[in-house]
Amino acid sequence: VESPSDLFSARTREGVGDALSEILAFAGATDLISFSGGFPDPATFPGETLADLLRELIRAGDPSPFQYSPTRGLPGPLDYVSERIERMDGRRPDQAELLITSGSIEALELVGKTFLDPFDLVVVEGPTYLGAIMAFRSFQARVLAVPMDADGGLRIDVLANLLETGARPKLVYTIPDHQNPAGVSMSAERRTALVGLARSRGFLIVEDVAYRELGFTDEIVPSLWSMAPDVVVQAGTFSKTFFPGVRLGWAAGPEVVIEKLVTAKQNTDQCAAPLGQRLLEGYGRAGHLDKQIVGARELYRRRADLLLGAMGKYLPEEVSWTSPAGGFFTWLTLPDGMDSVDLAREALADRVAFVPGRPFFPDGRGRTNIRLAFSRVEDEDIDEGVRRLGALLQRHWIEEGG
Amino acid sequence: VESPSDLFSARTREGVGDALSEILAFAGATDLISFSGGFPDPATFPGETLADLLRELIRAGDPSPFQYSPTRGLPGPLDYVSERIERMDGRRPDQAELLITSGSIEALELVGKTFLDPFDLVVVEGPTYLGAIMAFRSFQARVLAVPMDADGGLRIDVLANLLETGARPKLVYTIPDHQNPAGVSMSAERRTALVGLARSRGFLIVEDVAYRELGFTDEIVPSLWSMAPDVVVQAGTFSKTFFPGVRLGWAAGPEVVIEKLVTAKQNTDQCAAPLGQRLLEGYGRAGHLDKQIVGARELYRRRADLLLGAMGKYLPEEVSWTSPAGGFFTWLTLPDGMDSVDLAREALADRVAFVPGRPFFPDGRGRTNIRLAFSRVEDEDIDEGVRRLGALLQRHWIEEGG
Numbered sequence: 001v002e003s004p005s006d007l008f009s010a011r012t013r014e015g016v017g018d019a020l021s022e023i024l025a026f027a028g029a030t031d032l033i034s035f036s037g038g039f040p041d042p043a044t045f046p047g048e049t050l051a052d053l054l055r056e057l058i059r060a061g062d063p064s065p066f067q068y069s070p071t072r073g074l075p076g077p078l079d080y081v082s083e084r085i086e087r088m089d090g091r092r093p094d095q096a097e098l099l100i101t102s103g104s105i106e107a108l109e110l111v112g113k114t115f116l117d118p119f120d121l122v123v124v125e126g127p128t129y130l131g132a133i134m135a136f137r138s139f140q141a142r143v144l145a146v147p148m149d150a151d152g153g154l155r156i157d158v159l160a161n162l163l164e165t166g167a168r169p170k171l172v173y174t175i176p177d178h179q180n181p182a183g184v185s186m187s188a189e190r191r192t193a194l195v196g197l198a199r200s201r202g203f204l205i206v207e208d209v210a211y212r213e214l215g216f217t218d219e220i221v222p223s224l225w226s227m228a229p230d231v232v233v234q235a236g237t238f239s240k241t242f243f244p245g246v247r248l249g250w251a252a253g254p255e256v257v258i259e260k261l262v263t264a265k266q267n268t269d270q271c272a273a274p275l276g277q278r279l280l281e282g283y284g285r286a287g288h289l290d291k292q293i294v295g296a297r298e299l300y301r302r303r304a305d306l307l308l309g310a311m312g313k314y315l316p317e318e319v320s321w322t323s324p325a326g327g328f329f330t331w332l333t334l335p336d337g338m339d340s341v342d343l344a345r346e347a348l349a350d351r352v353a354f355v356p357g358r359p360f361f362p363d364g365r366g367r368t369n370i371r372l373a374f375s376r377v378e379d380e381d382i383d384e385g386v387r388r389l390g391a392l393l394q395r396h397w398i399e400e401g402g
Numbered sequence: 403v404e405s406p407s408d409l410f411s412a413r414t415r416e417g418v419g420d421a422l423s424e425i426l427a428f429a430g431a432t433d434l435i436s437f438s439g440g441f442p443d444p445a446t447f448p449g450e451t452l453a454d455l456l457r458e459l460i461r462a463g464d465p466s467p468f469q470y471s472p473t474r475g476l477p478g479p480l481d482y483v484s485e486r487i488e489r490m491d492g493r494r495p496d497q498a499e500l501l502i503t504s505g506s507i508e509a510l511e512l513v514g515k516t517f518l519d520p521f522d523l524v525v526v527e528g529p530t531y532l533g534a535i536m537a538f539r540s541f542q543a544r545v546l547a548v549p550m551d552a553d554g555g556l557r558i559d560v561l562a563n564l565l566e567t568g569a570r571p572k573l574v575y576t577i578p579d580h581q582n583p584a585g586v587s588m589s590a591e592r593r594t595a596l597v598g599l600a601r602s603r604g605f606l607i608v609e610d611v612a613y614r615e616l617g618f619t620d621e622i623v624p625s626l627w628s629m630a631p632d633v634v635v636q637a638g639t640f641s642k643t644f645f646p647g648v649r650l651g652w653a654a655g656p657e658v659v660i661e662k663l664v665t666a667k668q669n670t671d672q673c674a675a676p677l678g679q680r681l682l683e684g685y686g687r688a689g690h691l692d693k694q695i696v697g698a699r700e701l702y703r704r705r706a707d708l709l710l711g712a713m714g715k716y717l718p719e720e721v722s723w724t725s726p727a728g729g730f731f732t733w734l735t736l737p738d739g740m741d742s743v744d745l746a747r748e749a750l751a752d753r754v755a756f757v758p759g760r761p762f763f764p765d766g767r768g769r770t771n772i773r774l775a776f777s778r779v780e781d782e783d784i785d786e787g788v789r790r791l792g793a794l795l796q797r798h799w800i801e802e803g804g
Binding site for chain 1: 447450467505533540676677
């Protein structure tokens, strides 16, 4: 869940200067190769099947796609989402443990509105999804980033040390699968350790599973929510699997938490659009969504492979990157002294775009990082795009006497 | 913008006891005649035209209905909404003065989130839309109701007196056209007086125009926003004109205000569903929406006429009611001593349902009031429904020695 306006706002909030707005201004240029936006590829979106489905819904004469729905969601779509979660996570949420949201960002907003008071502490991964940083900050929470590593994601040992010093987070927000922007996943051991800390220290884990269904292999690690439905709220989205324009997601968590989120949602938008709920259910029940996801996983795996290959070929050896096993992103680390905000601006002249690392941290880190999204770059542009980036980095590396 | 869950929550918040949940539990009973929900009639909803439109959108190959949109809205839909506002209000919002929202309740939420601190004062009409009371209270605002009358809506003289005593509201929320639940409209003179007060006293007017396009005649009073775009935010919805299941509305107001609402919306749901935005635009541009509204106005006018006729026939003369010139509602006032919560519960045994007045006030008033919604009662049930209500009231009137 990310949009150009996110980035724009990140600029103003994070003081990254004009680089991002320049990137966005250039985003429409036809010869620009953009690794910027974390968007799914339109090639994965439903085709005319969706129009057929809508016609069927209308002919059936059931007004539910058009009328208001209960805030929690329509019974059929709730049932369908429960089944999907059960298939992914091996545990089916009870009716009282589930809520259909208007995208997963709304789940974060509802959690924030329900639980956060000014100056409350929220721990996030550093780097993390910048929409989450903004959502928690909009409730005047203090947002603190705990580092990750490529071996197993969030450094639980650092979090444990932080807790030892007396820090008392209300929420710990994590994207355990194919993380945005880092492109790494949390290991099973760290998941166990994290839910242990949540139980012993009394914080709520917010698990964002935006990319969970987009692994490049069938290997899947148990979700935090399935391990600890008593202390985890899982926020999911259909933006990366169905399509973003439908604005649908879910929150699964302890009954008492979900009940509060439902109350908050009544005042936010009453209900997630019933038209979209019914289309999702129909599309999913007919097996189209599963097929779409199979195709999407192939597409994104192929692009990740192309990107990793091109980076090996063109990037200076002083640059390192993560090797994603799913999702949309890889995360680059440049040599000390480089400034990715300057580079991103300069890259536009070379007709290549990416997002510098700073907006993904709440604290100004990320100067030497770059996020590359491979999800929406045409296969045939990837090599050339990375070649341009490599040339730019080489030039800087030489200029700066590296 | 109202849903059964609203009413359910109103029960718990307003302490109306179990009456409303009982009403809702009975809502599915087939022989129950319900004047409860403020829902549009499904007979007004789009038919297969909408499926044709979706097919055209898909064939055109434009990914915008399926991808993320800018938070403010897609350019085409924004343009279409601007034109509609200009046609209704005689003033076209600048691009910077408009935002497409996920229903008008979201506009209220965003205004609340942006402007309200705990203990801030919000003035509303008494009675008013209970979703608004809940939305403002969710930011811990104090909500104060100023009475209305059938001659011209909100009693501006009472508001002026209140301001004289030193009350400093941040927001004044009004539904000037065919108000929910009162079924009255604000006169042109009072509108002028209200914007004068807003300018001299420095509060923001939130104008909810949910029923503005559903007048029974072509007579229309200038909107507050068109009179004073410097101090008014207009919150509109397509729920009553297009259909609720699309979750679309708008906020039009001063550029500085709209900019803040856009920022808040980024963290709420990123954007109103682009699929719905594009369907609205296509349906509207082809002239279908205007035709739908003509049909809806006829339908609701006919039902209002039937209801008013039946009330004249069956209700004791001690009961008075408003005569709506549009919208979905009429508001009944019963003799002192009656309790409409008890009546509503008892009415279920007589197979007729309505909402008692108390949830529509922030302060426990409304004991002797009833809201009747005529929007979704079949024509042929109206007479019988009112006959049942009349018999119930007669029985009470006699029992209580009236």
